[in-house]
Amino acid sequence: MIYAVAGASGQLGQLVLPELVAQVGAANVVALVRNPAKLADLAATGVTVRAFDYDAADPAALAGVDRLLLISANEVGKRSAQHQAVIDAAKAAGVGLIAYTSILHAPTSTIGLAGEHRDTEAALAASGVPHILLRNGWYNENYTGSLAPSIEHGAIIGAAGEGRISSASRADLAAGAVAALVSGAAGDVYELAGDESYTMAEFAGHVARIAGKPVAYVNMTQAEYAAALKGVGLPDWLADMLANSSYATSHDQLFDDSRSLSRLVGRPTTPIAVTIAVALA
Ligand SMILES: NC(=O)c1ccc[n+]([C@@H]2O[C@H](COP(=O)([O-])OP(=O)(O)OC[C@H]3O[C@@H](n4cnc5c(N)ncnc54)[C@H](OP(=O)(O)O)[C@@H]3O)[C@@H](O)[C@H]2O)c1
Incomplete structure (x- = not known):
């Protein structure tokens, strides 16, 4: 094969x-x-x-x-x-x-x-x-790529409200892809997300604890968040795309509690706190 x-x-x-x-x-x-x-x-x-x-x-x-x-x-x-x-x-x-x-x-x-x-x-x-x-679902790493300025300013911004995010590490999703490619059958549909879910306020709490500095989540409207991202130099299309995704998160579009990914790979997925700790190490 x-x-x-x-x-x-x-x-x-x-x-x-x-x-x-x-x-x-x-x-x-x-x-x-x-x-x-x-x-x-x-x-x-x-x-x-x-x-x-x-x-x-x-x-x-x-x-x-x-x-x-x-x-x-x-x-x-x-x-x-x-x-x-x-x-x-x-x-x-x-x-x-x-x-x-x-x-x-x-x-x-x-x-x-x-x-x-x-x-x-x-x-x-x-x-x-x-x-x-x-x-x-989303990679844990989507949230840990630019933690330094958030920690410096003591704030993580977004439009995700109280929406819950069931992200998994990129490595978890890679393992899931391999498992399905090797052992899956035609017609299989996997909703692949992390075992745990968190709100962005809870995410900020993890960052604050691990960094040892005060960091809070600041929620904005989708338009305000897009404008803030453009204000720090992101191209319009990317800022609009990120703001759209963040706002959709407020309606739990990144939430899933099926645990299909951990079943597929035969181990728990990587908690967001672990990925934050790796990013800050
Ligand atoms: N789940 C999530 O959170 C998330 C986040 C970001 C993206 N994604 C999606 O998941 C995909 C994989 O994620 P990733 O982190 O591996 O993204 P990535 O690092 O940007 O990798 C994208 C891959 O697509 C290849 N590619 C792009 N256009 C191509 C073309 N015309 N012909 C052949 N290859 C092409 C790139 O090849 P080169 O090396 O030649 O550029 C690269 O290997 C992304 O491309 C995107 O669709 C998912």
């Missing part, structure tokens, strides 16, 4: 690959990447590295692949067409199964980013290619 990972050079892909190699062996893994030079070290370990661009998806790069992990791309607005191209290429190449990294509760999510994931889920259904949906 040959397993391929598309989006292999990204942060999730870089966590998926060693786990996949450990489970199925380097000789059975194909890493698909826009620029193969990025994965030269991996090629030296026996993993096959092939050039693959979602914008010009070539079925030849998928020759012999039985199961493909399609990691969603990162250029918002282009992804529906890119993922459609990959699905078409996989079908043409005779790939037996595609596992796709979607978004938590894709069919009903009010998060703006969910639209392209719904498009891709529909494209998979229309393709007739057997598939697995990995509906990923």
Whole structure:
């Protein structure tokens, strides 16, 4: 059985690959990447590295692949067409199964980013290619990338209100993707989120305790939060996207208590406090 990972050079892909190699062996893994030079070290370990661009998806790069992990791309607005191209290429190449990294509760999510994931889920259904949906919640790391200024100002801002967030570490979601790719069956749909949930006020409490400094959560309207993000230099599209996601959080769009992820990987997910401690170490 040959397993391929598309989006292999990204942060999730870089966590998926060693786990996949450990489970199925380097000789059975194909890493698909826009620029193969990025994965030269991996090629030296026996993993096959092939050039693959979602914008010009070539079925030849998928020759012999039985199961493909399609990691969603990162250029918002282009992804529906890119993922459609990959699905078409996989079908043409005779790939037996595609596992796709979607978004938590894709069919009903009010998060703006969910639209392209719904498009891709529909494209998979229309393709007739057997598939697995990995509906990923947010990474813990989304919240820990810029803690320093928050600690300095004693404030974490957002529009998430009292909404609960069931995030998991990127490594947890990588382990889930590998488990589903290797052992899952066509038609499986996983809502993948952390075992624990927290509000942003509780998140700020963790940061304050771990940093040993006062940090409070300051809630804003979606428009105020977007304006604040633009004020610190974020491009308009990114500020608007983050504010949209944060506001959707206030309606529990990132909450899930199914514990599907910990069942899939056979261990508890990483608590947010652990990821905060790692980020601040
Ligand atoms: N659940 C969450 O919290 C969360 C957060 C952020 C993003 N996401 C989604 O999950 C995906 C994986 O997360 P991540 O942290 O690994 O993101 P990431 O580090 O930005 O990785 C994205 C990957 O997509 C590849 N890619 C983008 N456009 C491509 C194209 N046209 N052709 C081939 N490859 C292309 C990139 O390749 P290059 O190395 O060539 O650029 C990279 O390998 C993201 O792309 C995004 O869709 C989820």
